[in-house]
Amino acid sequence: MPYHCATVMFIRVNCFLLMLLLSLVTFKVKGQWQCPDPEDIKPCHCLHYNVSSPVMDLDCSQVNTSAQLRNVFTQNFPTKEMRNFKMHDNPYITVVEDGLFEDVTFQEISFKWGHVFEVQPNAALPSRERLESYEFTDNWLSSFPFEIIPDYTSLTHVWLSNNNLSLIPQIQSESLTYLNLGSNPLLPLSLDVFSSLPKLEWIDLGSTGLTDIPSGLFSNNPLLKHIAVDRNLFTNLASDTLACGSGCQDIERITLIFGQLQTLDPGALPAVSGLLVDLSNNYITELPQEVWKPILKANVTVRITDNPLSCGCDIAWLVRDSSLSMAPQAECADGQTVDQLKPEDFENC
Numbered sequence: 001m002p003y004h005c006a007t008v009m010f011i012r013v014n015c016f017l018l019m020l021l022l023s024l025v026t027f028k029v030k031g032q033w034q035c036p037d038p039e040d041i042k043p044c045h046c047l048h049y050n051v052s053s054p055v056m057d058l059d060c061s062q063v064n065t066s067a068q069l070r071n072v073f074t075q076n077f078p079t080k081e082m083r084n085f086k087m088h089d090n091p092y093i094t095v096v097e098d099g100l101f102e103d104v105t106f107q108e109i110s111f112k113w114g115h116v117f118e119v120q121p122n123a124a125l126p127s128r129e130r131l132e133s134y135e136f137t138d139n140w141l142s143s144f145p146f147e148i149i150p151d152y153t154s155l156t157h158v159w160l161s162n163n164n165l166s167l168i169p170q171i172q173s174e175s176l177t178y179l180n181l182g183s184n185p186l187l188p189l190s191l192d193v194f195s196s197l198p199k200l201e202w203i204d205l206g207s208t209g210l211t212d213i214p215s216g217l218f219s220n221n222p223l224l225k226h227i228a229v230d231r232n233l234f235t236n237l238a239s240d241t242l243a244c245g246s247g248c249q250d251i252e253r254i255t256l257i258f259g260q261l262q263t264l265d266p267g268a269l270p271a272v273s274g275l276l277v278d279l280s281n282n283y284i285t286e287l288p289q290e291v292w293k294p295i296l297k298a299n300v301t302v303r304i305t306d307n308p309l310s311c312g313c314d315i316a317w318l319v320r321d322s323s324l325s326m327a328p329q330a331e332c333a334d335g336q337t338v339d340q341l342k343p344e345d346f347e348n349c
């Protein structure tokens, strides 16, 4: 091979390699999905699981001052659309400030097991079209900017359990499906508090010191699947308290365990086939026919263990109708189980 041909080949191959290298470099720099430089965002960590997918999470649990946290978001973020922001078990950040995230946006923001006592209304503003889950479980919140919720058009999950929330205004959202307000010292709930949540499927109001549930509280939540009102103080459930007006055909589970419940009025619970109602560990003594027969006839499963059932004439109707039963573990105050009782025992009723 003549000398100059070899040179030309050499140059061509090198040119090709150089072009390839350049295109790789540009691809990396212009690359759509890329974490910031790890040094820039210390002590946060950016996790990018898979270079060919846009899923990136940011964990800032190790941050120890709010200045440090603000500084992280002034750094260069090649990708501004991330999936998850997490700050767990952090005792230093107490105020989630307006504008904190600069122009970086998230689908999920989770401050959990911390000392946050204030969430400013515009803290997550740039994420308002992307945010799906906003979490402050187990913090020190006495208030929350509920008024911003309607602006967050993708928001489905709000987690506020284990805080110090008391007065809840009417919450409005076209997208919210999950709301956890459990373990807060809620004041009496106003009738309209959930009436503008047409998509609500799952609500937890356990351990909130409720002494009353207003009749019709869920009448505008036709898609409810799961209601938890465990460990509260009310002694009676009035008609249409846990039912949803004429809706609620998808309801699957109602739990009301470890409460003070003694009596229910007819129509307090929805009569929907396949529903499980757990009333274990309350103070129910009687099972009047007008309350329970429509529920059992509708194929609702009722758990009523650890209640001091007197098993007097009030349950004669149940013992006589072999097609109906409470969950078999239900026990009378004298220790017999309800399903051991025989119609003969109720001849005098």
Ligand SMILES: *[C@@H]1O[C@H](CO)[C@@H](O)[C@H](O)[C@H]1NC(C)=O
Binding pocket: 050, 051, 052, 053, 054
């Ligand atoms: C990476 O993400 C792409 C696109 O989402 C996906 O097709 C691929 O299976 C993922 N690879 C791994 C190893 O998870």
Ligand SMILES: *[C@@H]1O[C@H](CO)[C@@H](O)[C@H](O)[C@H]1NC(C)=O
Binding pocket: 042, 043, 064, 065
């Ligand atoms: C805060 O974090 C920085 C860097 O991560 C560290 O050097 C410093 O010791 C930390 N301070 C405290 C009080 O933990």
Ligand SMILES: *[C@@H]1O[C@H](CO)[C@@H](O)[C@H](O)[C@H]1NC(C)=O
Binding pocket: 140, 142, 164, 166
């Ligand atoms: C809880 O909230 C009440 C009233 O909103 C306030 O008086 C009390 O100090 C708060 N407790 C804590 C531990 O933040």
Ligand SMILES: *[C@@H]1O[C@H](CO)[C@@H](O)[C@H](O)[C@H]1NC(C)=O
Binding pocket: 273, 274, 275, 299, 301
């Ligand atoms: C009754 O409910 C159970 C679930 O608890 C379900 O599997 C069953 O199909 C229902 N029966 C009827 C007749 O709807």
